[in-house]
Amino acid sequence: MVELEVDNLKVHFFTSTGTVRAVDGVSFSLKGKSLGIAGESGSGKTTLGLALMNLIPSPGRIVSGSISLDGNNILQFNEEKYRTEVRWRQISMIFQGAMNALNPVYTIGHQLMEPLKFHSELVGEKARKKAEDALREVGLDASMMQRYPHELSGGMKQRVVIAMALILRPKIVIADEPTTALDVIVQAQVINLLKRLERELGISIIMITHDLSVISELVDIVGIMYAGELVEIGPAEQIYNNPKHPYTQKLLNAVPRLHGKRTKLESIPGIPPDLKSPPPGCRFHPRCPYVMGICKVSTPPYFTFTDQKATCWLYKEKA
Numbered sequence: 524m525v526e527l528e529v530d531n532l533k534v535h536f537f538t539s540t541g542t543v544r545a546v547d548g549v550s551f552s553l554k555g556k557s558l559g560i561a562g563e564s565g566s567g568k569t570t571l572g573l574a575l576m577n578l579i580p581s582p583g584r585i586v587s588g589s590i591s592l593d594g595n596n597i598l599q600f601n602e603e604k605y606r607t608e609v610r611w612r613q614i615s616m617i618f619q620g621a622m623n624a625l626n627p628v629y630t631i632g633h634q635l636m637e638p639l640k641f642h643s644e645l646v647g648e649k650a651r652k653k654a655e656d657a658l659r660e661v662g663l664d665a666s667m668m669q670r671y672p673h674e675l676s677g678g679m680k681q682r683v684v685i686a687m688a689l690i691l692r693p694k695i696v697i698a699d700e701p702t703t704a705l706d707v708i709v710q711a712q713v714i715n716l717l718k719r720l721e722r723e724l725g726i727s728i729i730m731i732t733h734d735l736s737v738i739s740e741l742v743d744i745v746g747i748m749y750a751g752e753l754v755e756i757g758p759a760e761q762i763y764n765n766p767k768h769p770y771t772q773k774l775l776n777a778v779p780r781l782h783g784k785r786t787k788l789e790s791i792p793g794i795p796p797d798l799k800s801p802p803p804g805c806r807f808h809p810r811c812p813y814v815m816g817i818c819k820v821s822t823p824p825y826f827t828f829t830d831q832k833a834t835c836w837l838y839k840e841k842a
């Protein structure tokens with residue numbers, strides 16, 4: 524059972540118009556559980572996923588913090604060690620938009636065998652057989668090996684991308700918006716597939732999404748990101764039934780609920796801040812209905828409630 528520990532991770536992008544603090548001091552740990560990271564677009568979710576893969580594109584870089592896998596700080600590995608020992612082997616990623624993740628000029632078989640060629644000893648017939656098995660595992664026929672991406676539906680392409688992410692049996696799979704652009708039926712199929720693979724293969728899934736309802740049944744722990752910070756984290760059931768941070772409460776009020784009282788859906792007023800110059804104090808304060816004087820000047824620390832924690836001054840006395 525792999526143990527992932529992320530401590531005070533900061534990823535900044537150095538642009539000609541200023542420094543974008545995309546991920547700003549994120550910490551969490553995960554052992555044998557699945558994690559859902561939710562938040563609005565631009566909150567830093569995808570950047571966090573790319574940081575775990577050590578794939579931050581220029582002009583960005585990880586400026587501080589650590590990512591430990593079973594006690595080893597993998598950020599200290601050089602690119603060669605990361606590529607051969609960590610990326611795809613221990614942590615893999617289902618990238619956003621399966622349509623763009625596949626190369627249109629290569630067959631599915633060629634693309635599935637590529638990680639085997641670079642990261643394992645398997646070649647030739649053995650690699651082909653492994654790729655066929657990977658396709659079957661995600662519910663596709665081995666005849667897909669000869670097909671090109673344009674011959675597949677969106678759901679089939681998403682399954683191929685999932686097969687690629689799993690082919691080297693990583694311990695952690697990051698799924699970045701794996702159901703975006705799919706219709707609701709296919710969305711449900713993909714979620715059920717991920718659930719089954721998680722159970723059968725014993726992998727930990729880190730699911731990144733803007734839609735809290737997508738992760739409600741898939742993950743054990745939910746983290747909420749706002750403006751580059753992890754503002755709340757805790758067991759999924761507690762986050763859904765008893766959210767502490769006002770931003771989490773607003774996010775939940777913006778998605779329909781199957782259970783409980785029927786309530787009117789809300790939108791969150793205002794827009795997320797510019798991460799080149801985020802507001803001082805609590806970054807959510809310009810949009811928060813409970814804002815107080817302290818919120819505008821002082822960054823709230825985590826206040827802990829058993830195994831759930833939230834960065835909000837409302838809990839200074841109660842926590």
Ligand code: SF4
Pocket residue numbers: 768769770805806807808809811812813814815818823834835836837
């Ligand atoms: Fe709202 Fe203040 Fe809590 Fe921020 S710290 S979420 S502004 S109450």
